[in-house]
Amino acid sequence: MVxxxxxxxxxxxxxxxGSGAEVTIVDRDNYHxxxxxxxxxxxxxxxxxxxxxxxxxxxxxxxxxxxxxxxVTGLDxxxxxxxxxxxxxxxxxxxxxxTGSSTADFGIAGVAEHAFPLxxxxxxxxxxxxxxxxxxxxxxxxxxxxxxxxxxLVGGGPTGVELAGALAELIGTNLAADFPHLDVSRARVLLxxxxxxxxxxxxxxxxxxxxxxxxxxxxxxxxxxxxxxxTPDGVxxxxxxxxxxxxxxxxxxxxxxxxxxxxxxxxxxxxxxxVSSDLSLPEHPEVFVIGDLAAVTDKRGRPxxxxxxxxxxxxxxxxxxxxHRLAGEPSTAFRYHNHGIMATxxxxxxxxELPGGFKLQGTVGWLSWLVVHLVFLxxxxxxxxxxxxxxxxxxxxxxxSRVILDDVGPAPADPLTPRPSGPxxxxxx
Amino acid sequence: MVxxxxxxxxxxxxxxxGSGAEVTIVDRDNYHxxxxxxxxxxxxxxxxxxxxxxxxxxxxxxxxxxxxxxxVTGLDxxxxxxxxxxxxxxxxxxxxxxTGSSTADFGIAGVAEHAFPLxxxxxxxxxxxxxxxxxxxxxxxxxxxxxxxxxxLVGGGPTGVELAGALAELIGTNLAADFPHLDVSRARVLLxxxxxxxxxxxxxxxxxxxxxxxxxxxxxxxxxxxxxxxTPDGVxxxxxxxxxxxxxxxxxxxxxxxxxxxxxxxxxxxxxxxVSSDLSLPEHPEVFVIGDLAAVTDKRGRPxxxxxxxxxxxxxxxxxxxxHRLAGEPSTAFRYHNHGIMATxxxxxxxxELPGGFKLQGTVGWLSWLVVHLVFLxxxxxxxxxxxxxxxxxxxxxxxSRVILDDVGPAPADPLTPRPSGPxxxxxx
Numbered sequence: 001m002v003x004x005x006x007x008x009x010x011x012x013x014x015x016x017x018g019s020g021a022e023v024t025i026v027d028r029d030n031y032h033x034x035x036x037x038x039x040x041x042x043x044x045x046x047x048x049x050x051x052x053x054x055x056x057x058x059x060x061x062x063x064x065x066x067x068x069x070x071x072v073t074g075l076d077x078x079x080x081x082x083x084x085x086x087x088x089x090x091x092x093x094x095x096x097x098x099t100g101s102s103t104a105d106f107g108i109a110g111v112a113e114h115a116f117p118l119x120x121x122x123x124x125x126x127x128x129x130x131x132x133x134x135x136x137x138x139x140x141x142x143x144x145x146x147x148x149x150x151x152x153l154v155g156g157g158p159t160g161v162e163l164a165g166a167l168a169e170l171i172g173t174n175l176a177a178d179f180p181h182l183d184v185s186r187a188r189v190l191l192x193x194x195x196x197x198x199x200x201x202x203x204x205x206x207x208x209x210x211x212x213x214x215x216x217x218x219x220x221x222x223x224x225x226x227x228x229x230x231t232p233d234g235v236x237x238x239x240x241x242x243x244x245x246x247x248x249x250x251x252x253x254x255x256x257x258x259x260x261x262x263x264x265x266x267x268x269x270x271x272x273x274x275v276s277s278d279l280s281l282p283e284h285p286e287v288f289v290i291g292d293l294a295a296v297t298d299k300r301g302r303p304x305x306x307x308x309x310x311x312x313x314x315x316x317x318x319x320x321x322x323x324h325r326l327a328g329e330p331s332t333a334f335r336y337h338n339h340g341i342m343a344t345x346x347x348x349x350x351x352x353e354l355p356g357g358f359k360l361q362g363t364v365g366w367l368s369w370l371v372v373h374l375v376f377l378x379x380x381x382x383x384x385x386x387x388x389x390x391x392x393x394x395x396x397x398x399x400x401s402r403v404i405l406d407d408v409g410p411a412p413a414d415p416l417t418p419r420p421s422g423p424x425x426x427x428x429x
Numbered sequence: 430m431v432x433x434x435x436x437x438x439x440x441x442x443x444x445x446x447g448s449g450a451e452v453t454i455v456d457r458d459n460y461h462x463x464x465x466x467x468x469x470x471x472x473x474x475x476x477x478x479x480x481x482x483x484x485x486x487x488x489x490x491x492x493x494x495x496x497x498x499x500x501v502t503g504l505d506x507x508x509x510x511x512x513x514x515x516x517x518x519x520x521x522x523x524x525x526x527x528t529g530s531s532t533a534d535f536g537i538a539g540v541a542e543h544a545f546p547l548x549x550x551x552x553x554x555x556x557x558x559x560x561x562x563x564x565x566x567x568x569x570x571x572x573x574x575x576x577x578x579x580x581x582l583v584g585g586g587p588t589g590v591e592l593a594g595a596l597a598e599l600i601g602t603n604l605a606a607d608f609p610h611l612d613v614s615r616a617r618v619l620l621x622x623x624x625x626x627x628x629x630x631x632x633x634x635x636x637x638x639x640x641x642x643x644x645x646x647x648x649x650x651x652x653x654x655x656x657x658x659x660t661p662d663g664v665x666x667x668x669x670x671x672x673x674x675x676x677x678x679x680x681x682x683x684x685x686x687x688x689x690x691x692x693x694x695x696x697x698x699x700x701x702x703x704v705s706s707d708l709s710l711p712e713h714p715e716v717f718v719i720g721d722l723a724a725v726t727d728k729r730g731r732p733x734x735x736x737x738x739x740x741x742x743x744x745x746x747x748x749x750x751x752x753h754r755l756a757g758e759p760s761t762a763f764r765y766h767n768h769g770i771m772a773t774x775x776x777x778x779x780x781x782e783l784p785g786g787f788k789l790q791g792t793v794g795w796l797s798w799l800v801v802h803l804v805f806l807x808x809x810x811x812x813x814x815x816x817x818x819x820x821x822x823x824x825x826x827x828x829x830s831r832v833i834l835d836d837v838g839p840a841p842a843d844p845l846t847p848r849p850s851g852p853x854x855x856x857x858x
Contacts, residue, residue, distance in 0.1 A: 056607035087665035178485035
């Protein structure tokens with residue numbers, strides 16, 4: 001049984017197809033989300049459906065695979081049972097936990113209440129609606145100093161950098177044309193980062209290229225800026241200064257999904273579950289933890305990054321391990337192969353660092369970013385749609401998904417629906 | 430000033446571009462919705478963004494046109510002012526009211542509380558989420574007689590017929606493959622119609638062809654079935670019989686948008702506003718009412734149907750009339766030119782009736798339906814995306830948008846957001 005249909009869970013199930021094993025995959029959503037492109041949904045470049053693929057469609061016509069649209073509310077590792085929110089108890093022989101990470105606010109006041117996270121499709125649509133609505137509200141009103149048109153992003157990691165670049169392009173190109181009677185130069189995109197560099201984990205050269213590309217797009221980057229509090233009207237920094245901002249986006253922190261709390265034993269500081277070298281639990285070798293939910297270190301003892309590739313490779317390895325176990329063979333240690341890291345700053349600009357010290361940037365980096373993301377995007381139709389959208393956006397500078405569409409409910413009374421900004425159990429990836 | 434960015438309002442503004450007149454267009458949504466394809470969003474064949482085009486993008490770079498994302502809450506025809514929900518009063522020289530129609534429950538108990546309307550993108554997404562969720566809920570549960578997998582549609586007009594056909598295909602093809610452990614033959618699609626025919630307004634031949642095509646897709650059509658009440662568990666008919674159904678869709682009734690109530694004077698029985706031959710108000714020749722909101726009759730005194738073509742032609746005519754008035758020329762009477770009517774029942778099946786008695790059905794009718802809808806769909810990108818989706822769906826039988834995505838909020842406290850199933854002021858088209 002596999003919990004979570006993100007990169008890790010999907011690759012586990014795929015690796016088990018044809019093994020003869022009956023596989024059940026559980027996820028709180030009925031789709032697999034391709035989160036590396038989530039920021040493009042938030043900035044009106046893509047539709048939610050472009051990056052969401054129905055889980056059942058992936059395994060359609062395969063009776064070996066059972067899909068459950070449910071939230072895991074309990075684990076009984078001794079009895080080898082998983083409890084679902086609908087009251088169902090499912091027994092398992094092998095269990096793979098792959099629910100990824102959730103937003104963490106590090107205890108900073110106001111983050112949960114006033115900042116927008118960007119971890120789910122709902123988050124992306126809420127952010128899109130909110131930013132577009134702010135421009136509608138500003139149109140026809142006298143200019144104020146209230147930060148109505150300020151989007152402030154906290155966290156200079158890949159999500160913050162990619163979102164900042166895309167927001168600056170959305171505002172500077174599309175919204176400037178949409179609002180001829182509004183002085184769009186009033187709008188600001190600010191990126192706050194607590195350390196002295198963006199894109200931690202990248203080389204200094206890439207970090208500087210990212211800063212240059214952000215600055216060229218009008219993004220104001222503030223390094224060494226430590227957040228003290230998010231308020232309804234903006235943020236307060238640890239030096240006491242305040243920045244008014246109607247929209248505050250929190251991309252600074254993630255921690256392991258709360259499902260990890262249901263696993264007995266000590267956790268890593270970020271909530272991740274410590275595992276043996278084959279990604280199983282030391283006390284329960286029939287239970288595997290992979291992806292962001294697992295605390296795994298590399299040869300030098302450093303924790304593996306929270307990347308899709310770690311989850312994908314962990315899923316494939318776990319499927320192989322289970323096949324070995326079913327055949328009575330010993331399992332092997334998981335070893336992560338670095339395929340490189342990349343981040344895009346906007347139209348025609350990206351940084352990529354490949355194994356062996358190869359670095360790409362600018363247009364070449366951007367094209368390689370496009371190709372890699374298209375190849376990993378699941379489903380031919382989604383690839384075609386994303387390609388059409390990208391080609392359209394590239395040729396016309398348009399972002400046609402800038403529709404405000406909220407209050408899509410009614411919110412069902414069941415716990416399948418996560419509350420805004422509160423992490424909940426069983427959230428995939 | 431134009432209120433409503435549906436077919437009527439958009440064509441009015443387009444007709445005034447280049448006239449030198451300053452035009453303001455107000456809509457409660459920030460997009461123009463191509464409602465003839467709404468049922469395909471509800472049945473997971475298209476994304477909302479495929480049929481929604483940002484109003485500002487349509488008039489992008491045209492400083493003659495001002496767009497307001499707002500709800501009209503008051504009209505003062507004497508002072509020639511329109512009040513917006515944000516408190517703003519806008520003065521006008523000419524006013525065009527084009528807010529279309531809203532769902533009407535004809536006083537039948539339970540429709541507003543328990544039935545799904547299909548008039549807006551929110552309606553379509555709610556219905557899509559609800560139907561997909563019912564199948565998820567049924568999976569793994571013992572079969573019951575509670576109508577969990579029954580979708581009951583009330584109203585055999587074009588919307589009911591097209592939705593019934595598409596639902597039957599979604600269930601019989603896609604969901605049957607998605608749920609290999611569920612007996613999908615338990616699912617029912619019922620279409621209730623109070624009269625003795627579907628597609629009122631079409632010829633008997635087309636009506637019979639529609640019945641045949643629906644039946645071939647497994648839709649159970651009940652003619653002469655009069656609804657007495659919608660309950661949380663299904664419906665009760667006037668003969669006392671009950672049909673359990675988890676999903677009840679109401680497509681039986683529309684009436685003029687409540688904005689019409691703000692216009693002084695008597696209304697037609699469906700709430701539409703009576704107008705002079707040039708579509709202006711008899712007492713206020715500077716105010717025009719077009720599309721579904723207007724009570725207009727043809728040469729034989731019969732009311733014009735509630736069709737996109739009536740609104741489109743009304744908008745074009747009104748733009749011409751305003752140009753004439755500005756030039757000091759007399760206005761001419763509006764005359765509706767029937768371009769035909771069509772409805773599709775599903776893959777490879779449609780009925781079309783062209784002027785002069787030409788009738789198409791089957792594959793030819795369906796292909797003509799595809800072409801007409803593509804031509805009228807606004808925006809090249811949307812056309813390409815819809816075409817890709819249709820081609821994909823046709824070749825693979827897939828409907829890739831079957832993602833459950835609800836609770837997209839938070840619901841703003843302002844009145845821009847309509848309540849579920851309650852008609853509200855200023856809703857476009």
